[in-house]
Amino acid sequence: MEKLSLENLIAVKGNLERVLDNLSEGIMAHDLDRRIFAFNREAERITGFSRSEVIGKDCHEIMGGPFCGENCSFCNDRDAFGIFPKKYYVNLSARNGDVIRLEMTVTPMTNENGEVVGVLGSFRDITEILRLQIKVGELFSFSNIIGSDSRMLQVFQQIRDVAAFDYPVHVFGETGTGKELVAAAIHNESNRKPAPFVPINCGALPEGLIESELFGHVKGSFSGAIKDKKGRFELADGGTIFLDEVAELSKYMQVKLLRFLQESTFERVGGEKTLKVNVRIISATNKDLKQEVASGNFREDLYYRLNVVPVVLPPLRQRKTDIPLLVQHFLRQASERYGSPVKKISDQTISLMMDYAWPGNVRELQNAVQYSIVKCGGHIIRPEHLPMELKKDMDLRLSKSTQGLKLDLKLVKEALARSGGNKSKAAKAMGVGRATLYRFMESNPEVMDQENT
Structure with a gap:
C-alpha cells in the first residue's frame, strides 16, 4: 500500500x-x-x-x-x-x-x-478547579472582587451557588463593601450574562422621578415627558436589575415593586398597556431590612419577596488580611492607568492600614491609596503619605497605648534587644500592635539609632 x-x-x-x-x-x-x-x-x-x-x-x-x-x-x-x-x-x-x-x-x-x-x-x-480553589482558600480574586479571607471565600461560593438560579437575592453590607460588585458578579456568573445588567440607586433619585426611571413613561404623562421612554425594567429585559439602597423606596413604590415581583408586569407612567419582562432582581442596602420592617418603614411582604437568598458582605475591619491584596490591586490599577511604575508600600504603612478601622470600607481604602500615590514623591509610600484621618487615628491609638502600657524608651530598647531587632516579636512581647511600635520609634529617633548600630 x-x-x-x-x-x-x-x-x-x-x-x-x-x-x-x-x-x-x-x-x-x-x-x-x-x-x-x-x-x-x-x-x-x-x-x-x-x-x-x-x-x-x-x-x-x-x-x-x-x-x-x-x-x-x-x-x-x-x-x-x-x-x-x-x-x-x-x-x-x-x-x-x-x-x-x-x-x-x-x-x-x-x-x-x-x-x-x-x-x-x-x-x-475549569469550573471544578474554581470550586476547589474557593473551598481550599487558594483564590485571591473572583469576578473583579479581591479577597482571600475565609469570609470572602464564602461569599464567592455563594455567588457561584446562587448564579445558577433566578431567585431574588438581597445583598447586605456597610457602605463601601462592594455590594454592586457582588450583584454584577452574580449576573456575570449566570446564564443571563449576555443580557444587560442595569443598576439603579433608589436613594439617589427624587421621589417624583423614581417611578418613571424604573417603569418608564408615555409621552405627555407629566410636564417634561416629551416622548415615550423605557424604564430600567424594560432595558434589563432578559438580564438583571440591581436595586441599590432599596430601603429608601417610598411605600407607594414598594407596592409597585411588590406587584412586579408577583406578576412580572407593570405599566409605564401615564400608560394603560400592561407590559411583561423577564428580569432577575438583586437588591441591596446598608440598613437592616428586618429592623426597617419592625419600624414600619418597609413592607413585610416585600421583604420576604426580596430576601429569598441573602448575601452578607463582611466589613473590611473583619477581613484585614485582605488589605495588602487590595492595596496592591489599587497600586497596579494606578500604574496601568497612568503608565507609571508600580509604587511600593512600606511595612510600616501596611501595618498602620491594618490597624485602622476603615469605616468607609474598601471604597475608603481605595481613596486612601489614591491619595497616597499623589502625596508620595518617590517610589515608596510611607506613613507620612497617608490621609490625615488615618494619621490622627494612629496618633490617638499610640497615645492611648503608651499611656495604658507605659511604653518608654527603656522598655522598647529591651524588647528589641531580646527579639534580635524583630519589631513584630518585640511588639507582641510588649502587648502592643506593630503600628504602635512603629509610631513610637518614629517619634523617638534614638531607638532607630540603636537599631542601626
Whole structure:
C-alpha cells in the first residue's frame, strides 16, 4: 500500500478531525461570518452540543450569546477584530443549562497574505478547579472582587451557588463593601450574562422621578415627558436589575415593586398597556431590612419577596488580611492607568492600614491609596503619605497605648534587644500592635539609632 505524504494526510478532512479529536482542549473555529467549521470531540463534551448541531451555524445563535463573552471581537469594532487577548476567562451556558467557567485562548487565523480569515478558539473547563480553589482558600480574586479571607471565600461560593438560579437575592453590607460588585458578579456568573445588567440607586433619585426611571413613561404623562421612554425594567429585559439602597423606596413604590415581583408586569407612567419582562432582581442596602420592617418603614411582604437568598458582605475591619491584596490591586490599577511604575508600600504603612478601622470600607481604602500615590514623591509610600484621618487615628491609638502600657524608651530598647531587632516579636512581647511600635520609634529617633548600630 502506497504511503501518503504528510501534505496528503493533512489535506484529508477526516484525518484533520481525528487530530483535533485527540487534543485534550476544546477546539472551535469559525469564519468572518461567525460560521463554525471546526468543533472537536472535547468541545462537544464541554459544551454539550454535538458537531452536527453547530457546523455551519453562527456561534452566537448556538451558544445563546457571544461564545467569547465580553471579549468577542465581532460585537464591536470589526476593524480591530484581528487584535485578540492571548488568554481570558469566560462563562458559558452549556446545553444542559449549567453555567461553566472556561479558560480560553483565541487566535486569529490568517491566509498566505497575512489577512485574517477566521478565528480559532481553544478552551478548557475549569469550573471544578474554581470550586476547589474557593473551598481550599487558594483564590485571591473572583469576578473583579479581591479577597482571600475565609469570609470572602464564602461569599464567592455563594455567588457561584446562587448564579445558577433566578431567585431574588438581597445583598447586605456597610457602605463601601462592594455590594454592586457582588450583584454584577452574580449576573456575570449566570446564564443571563449576555443580557444587560442595569443598576439603579433608589436613594439617589427624587421621589417624583423614581417611578418613571424604573417603569418608564408615555409621552405627555407629566410636564417634561416629551416622548415615550423605557424604564430600567424594560432595558434589563432578559438580564438583571440591581436595586441599590432599596430601603429608601417610598411605600407607594414598594407596592409597585411588590406587584412586579408577583406578576412580572407593570405599566409605564401615564400608560394603560400592561407590559411583561423577564428580569432577575438583586437588591441591596446598608440598613437592616428586618429592623426597617419592625419600624414600619418597609413592607413585610416585600421583604420576604426580596430576601429569598441573602448575601452578607463582611466589613473590611473583619477581613484585614485582605488589605495588602487590595492595596496592591489599587497600586497596579494606578500604574496601568497612568503608565507609571508600580509604587511600593512600606511595612510600616501596611501595618498602620491594618490597624485602622476603615469605616468607609474598601471604597475608603481605595481613596486612601489614591491619595497616597499623589502625596508620595518617590517610589515608596510611607506613613507620612497617608490621609490625615488615618494619621490622627494612629496618633490617638499610640497615645492611648503608651499611656495604658507605659511604653518608654527603656522598655522598647529591651524588647528589641531580646527579639534580635524583630519589631513584630518585640511588639507582641510588649502587648502592643506593630503600628504602635512603629509610631513610637518614629517619634523617638534614638531607638532607630540603636537599631542601626
